[in-house]
Amino acid sequence: METTQAKLKKPEAMIFDMDGTLFKTETLLIPAYHELFDRLREEKLYVGDTPPEELMLSCLGMLLEDIWRKVIPDCSEAVHRRADELLLELELAGLKQYATELYPGVKETLEQLRDRGVRLFVASNGLEHYVKGVAETHLISPLFEAVYSAGEYLTASKVDLVRLLMDNHGISSAWMVGDRSSDVEAGKKNGQTVIGCAYAGFGQGQELAGSDILITTFNELPGLYDRSESLE
Structure with a gap:
């Protein structure tokens, strides 16, 4: 009410x-988010553990460029733009794969x-x-x-x-x-x-x-x- x-x-x-x-959003974003960091690690663009899910969820509503500055602040702009590409790819695939x-x-x-x-x-x-x-x-x-x-x-x-x-x-x-x-x-x-x-x-x-x-x-x-x- x-x-x-x-x-x-x-x-x-x-x-x-x-x-x-x-x-x-979390019904799509959470699985895509974990896949994204697996891909970044495979491509040698990121090392270490995946940042907490809660950090990503707290950024919802921001522009993507601002999200990555908060979630992976130590990575370069090139890595941030690759994260843009991967997130879109994984979310579009996820709309078909997951029960969103x-x-x-x-x-x-x-x-x-x-x-x-x-x-x-x-x-x-x-x-x-x-x-x-x-x-x-x-x-x-x-x-x-x-x-x-x-x-x-x-x-x-x-x-x-x-x-x-x-x-x-x-x-x-x-x-x-x-x-x-x-x-x-x-x-x-x-x-x-x-x-x-x-x-x-x-x-x-x-x-x-x-x-x-x-x-x-x-x-x-x-x-x-x-x-x-x-x-x-």
Whole structure:
């Protein structure tokens, strides 16, 4: 249930983060992550133990270049770029191999929102083929008007990505729905409402500070929408 009693305005669109919001990322990322470091060791690009899974999970929502600076800070940029290539390769293969999952009720909730006339979008800091691959594998791609990724649009921040999405699609009123501080920042700096998803459990306790509403299950969104006030 929502934990803040903010008065919400009915949006014309909802913009969703992917990892930790729609997609249960660890169901794909953890096996791919371990394979990635096996490959880096085979290629003599990395020595030593694989960094803790928790470190990688704590970086979800960041741009990949920032993730590797935190996870393998002592490696060169060339190794970081090779890690980009391997992670994408392994995650795309993993979408076919592993039993990956969306969060409970995601597809049904998106369908309910679309049936109410809400325009649906994705804005993710991930790589293009990964973000679109997750949506296609889990059969939610047709529900979105567009899927935006930092990998495709080469944006420096999620603030820029969301601004570009809103400009390109003529959106003035939206809810930014996500689980990380980058989502809160992207919504607020673009003058929009932020719905913080408090169910993924990644990051620190203050990750969603500044959200207008916190939800603990994805399927709360249609009720929030129905109770929100129509824009004058």
